[in-house]
Every structure is written in structure tokens, then in C-alpha cells.
Amino acid sequence: MLRGCRRLCELCRPRLARWSHGEGGGSRADDVKKLLDSAAVGVELDARSEWATLPYPEGALPPRDQSLLSARPKVDPRETSILLFPGQGTQFVGMGKELVNFPVARDMFEVASEILGYDLLKLCAEGPQRELDRTERCQPAVLVCSLAAVERLKEERPAAVHNCVATAGYSVGELAALVFAGALHFEAAVRLVKVRAEAMQLASDLAPGGMTTVMYGPDSQLGHACLRAREWCKERGIEKPECAVASYLYPHCKVVAGHVEALKFIEGNLAQFKLRRAKRLPVSGAFHTGLMGPAVPAFAQALRRVALGDPLVPVHSNVDGRRYRDAAHVRRQLPRQLCRPVRWEQTLHALYERAEGQHFPRSFECGPGRSLKAILKMVNAKAWDSCVSVEA
Incomplete structure (x- = not known):
């Protein structure tokens, strides 16, 4: 078995922190190599799996x-x-x-x-x-x-x-x-x-963030809310603040992600932007x-x-x-x-797009x-x- 990554955080966190600020003498290639060498990746595998998750029976792969x-x-x-x-x-x-x-x-x-x-x-x-x-x-x-x-x-x-x-x-x-x-x-x-x-x-860990599911109506101003949240963060000294749609779920429901301060701004000003409801998700970062x-x-x-x-x-x-x-x-x-x-x-x-009447x-x-x-x-x-x- 390849080496595990129990020491991943202690090995890579300082380098990634310097990398994110453009500091230190190492290159991005060095940082990535350290991460990969500390993780369980490195064997080039055959793409065709022996696992029965393939959609066709063994020995009967179609063209x-x-x-x-x-x-x-x-x-x-x-x-x-x-x-x-x-x-x-x-x-x-x-x-x-x-x-x-x-x-x-x-x-x-x-x-x-x-x-x-x-x-x-x-x-x-x-x-x-x-x-x-x-x-x-x-x-x-x-x-x-x-x-x-x-x-x-x-x-x-x-x-x-x-x-x-x-x-x-x-x-x-x-x-x-x-x-x-x-x-x-x-x-x-x-x-x-x-x-x-x-x-x-x-x-x-480098930039604490989060995600919030937002419900809204046709007259809501979600895009403007994200813009104002970024401006609010800038006024408080946060460099390059992030606040944007991270997931399009279904009509009038999106996930917004970004810096924690930006999400707090939106959650505290729902009425101002005609947003109906916001619910913070139990995740550790601003994914996507x-x-x-x-x-x-x-x-x-x-x-x-x-x-x-x-x-x-x-x-x-x-x-x-x-x-x-x-x-x-x-x-x-x-x-x-x-x-x-x-x-x-x-x-x-x-x-799922189909012509009307089709199954x-x-x-x-x-x-x-x-x-x-x-x-x-x-x-x-x-x-x-x-x-x-x-x-x-």
C-alpha cells in the first residue's frame, strides 16, 4: 500500500500558506509534489475496472x-x-x-x-x-x-x-x-x-469560508446581495472577498458560498434584498x-x-x-x-429534456x-x- 497522508497537514499547510501569499522560495510544482507524495496517489492504474460497477457484464463490453x-x-x-x-x-x-x-x-x-x-x-x-x-x-x-x-x-x-x-x-x-x-x-x-x-x-484552512442555501422569489436581488456582501467585506479589510453562487439547485434556490463574513452579511439582510430564507450548510469551506x-x-x-x-x-x-x-x-x-x-x-x-408527450x-x-x-x-x-x- 502506498504511504498514507497522516502527516499531510503538518507537511503541506506552511507551504500552501506561503504559496497563497506568493511568499517563500519554493515553486507551485514543489508544493503540489509535496501534497501528492504525502497522499495515496502515484500508481498509474488501468482505467478499466474489475469491479462490478461497470454497466455491462464482464466479457460483453459493447462498442x-x-x-x-x-x-x-x-x-x-x-x-x-x-x-x-x-x-x-x-x-x-x-x-x-x-x-x-x-x-x-x-x-x-x-x-x-x-x-x-x-x-x-x-x-x-x-x-x-x-x-x-x-x-x-x-x-x-x-x-x-x-x-x-x-x-x-x-x-x-x-x-x-x-x-x-x-x-x-x-x-x-x-x-x-x-x-x-x-x-x-x-x-x-x-x-x-x-x-x-x-x-x-x-x-x-487558508481562507475560512462557508456555504448557505438561499431561497428567493422572482423579485429578489441575489446577485446584488452578493455584490454588496463583497463590498462590505472590503470595507472591513478583507482582501479579494469571495461571495458568489456555488450551486444552482432548482428554480429560486441556489447555494451561495464565500467568506464567512460575507455570508453573515447576506443572512442578516434578507429583507433588504427580498430573499425569503437562508440556511447555513454544515461544511468547512466555500466549495465551488x-x-x-x-x-x-x-x-x-x-x-x-x-x-x-x-x-x-x-x-x-x-x-x-x-x-x-x-x-x-x-x-x-x-x-x-x-x-x-x-x-x-x-x-x-x-x-431530462423531452418533447411534449414523450415518456x-x-x-x-x-x-x-x-x-x-x-x-x-x-x-x-x-x-x-x-x-x-x-x-x-
Whole structure:
């Protein structure tokens, strides 16, 4: 097993702090190398996984143009499926413990635990919650539980896996979608999510931030509220304040992220900008904003060190809602996700847009919680009618 990252914070925090301020004699390449050498990434893996999360049975991989199935006019959409994978924030103590009844899922937890350096299944099943909620623990837990849920789906509804015509994942869930689509090896995904989570946590430590879900109406001024929040922070000496939309969830609901002071300003002035409600999320940073910039080079370099294949099933990107064209597109686009807003509402429109009168595919949310199903109801109630949660 490659070296773990127990010493990651003490090794990298000073360098990243100097890096963020342009100080010190080291280069960005040196900082990234230190992060990667301290993490469990470095073996170039075959993109084709032996795990049973691939959408086709072993030895029966179709030609690449099989992914165009969704465009065939004679296919009844009701005989096809779309798989959705949740992201950070859906975790709960007790998840995963029923999935170990499926042999491949049990193997996944064992291999992931070896890579991560701690008992992942015990953490998921027994907690404590505060430990599970930590970014560096939560992201691997959600990834593995989501892919283990696919094994449950494969046992209970095999046609849903074999007839999948598209997939997407929310934030870290996009890695699960890429594994399912055969573009990324399971072990490589665990190593990548390890670097991703630790780099995002370090970026959060450099610039304390947070995230708030905001509900608003057609006459609200959310954009102006973010602008005024940034100005308010500048007046108080905060350099380059961040406050922007980090996630488009559904009509009249977005997640705003940025410096803690900016979020407090918005939460304290809802009436001024005609905002209806704001709820702070239990996360440790301003994910999917410019404050995650220091995490991008580390994740991008880690991604370059693993093998990728072209997705066998269309995978839609959080960055723009469009599907990845090939492996090279994944390698370019995926790191951008860390500091760009999650365009989940736009992704759902791309997945479910149909001519009037046409039927919708069946949808399966694979992983902890039912958040994506709830969001789908707000975006497309007809598609939601045939959505099932395959809970971890």
C-alpha cells in the first residue's frame, strides 16, 4: 500500500500558506509534489475496472457507440435508465452497513480502507458524526457508499444498470459517475478523492469560508446581495472577498458560498434584498468558488497520474451540464469543478429534456440520502414520478 497522508497537514499547510501569499522560495510544482507524495496517489492504474460497477457484464463490453443508445428513436425511454450520484452533505451515521451483504460492495470497503488508512465501513456505520462530517472523511465515504449502492441496484434491478443511457454526479458524486461509466478505475477514484478532499480542506484552512442555501422569489436581488456582501467585506479589510453562487439547485434556490463574513452579511439582510430564507450548510469551506483555487493544481496533477478511458455511458459535467466527449475532456474539465459553480439544475434539464408527450427514463439515485430525488421533483416533476432512491 502506498504511504498514507497522516502527516499531510503538518507537511503541506506552511507551504500552501506561503504559496497563497506568493511568499517563500519554493515553486507551485514543489508544493503540489509535496501534497501528492504525502497522499495515496502515484500508481498509474488501468482505467478499466474489475469491479462490478461497470454497466455491462464482464466479457460483453459493447462498442463505444453503444453510448448513443439514448439517441435511437425506436428505444422506449421507459426501458432505459439514468443514474444519479449524490455529493458531500448527504452522509449519515449508519450508511453502508446493509450494503456489505453484497460481496463486491464489501470488497470495495476493504480496498478503500487499505488505501485510506482507516476503517471506512466502521466510520460510516458507527460514526461518530463529527468525524464523518470532516471533508477528508466525508468525500471518500460518500463515493464508496454510492458505488456500493450500485451493486445493490445490480442485484435487485439488473436491467437498470444494463440499460443505463446517462449518468451524472453532484460534486464529488461525479467521480462515482465516472467509475460507473468505466472511465475510471475504482482504486484510482479512491486515491483521487483522497487528494481532492485533503486539498479542499487545506484551501479552506487558508481562507475560512462557508456555504448557505438561499431561497428567493422572482423579485429578489441575489446577485446584488452578493455584490454588496463583497463590498462590505472590503470595507472591513478583507482582501479579494469571495461571495458568489456555488450551486444552482432548482428554480429560486441556489447555494451561495464565500467568506464567512460575507455570508453573515447576506443572512442578516434578507429583507433588504427580498430573499425569503437562508440556511447555513454544515461544511468547512466555500466549495465551488475561487477560494478553492489552491486545491486545483494538486487535484489536476493527481488526475494526470491515473489512467482514464472514454466513458462507456454518457457522463454529464457539473461545470456546464454537458456530457464528456472523451477521456481528454474529463482530464481538462474535472479539476475546474472545484472552483466553478455546480450547475445541477442545468444538468437535469440536459438529462431530462423531452418533447411534449414523450415518456421519461427511469431514474435511480445511488448513494446516501434522497436529496437528488427531491431536487429532481422541483426541476421536473414528471421525471421525478419514475425516480427511485437506492440508499446506501
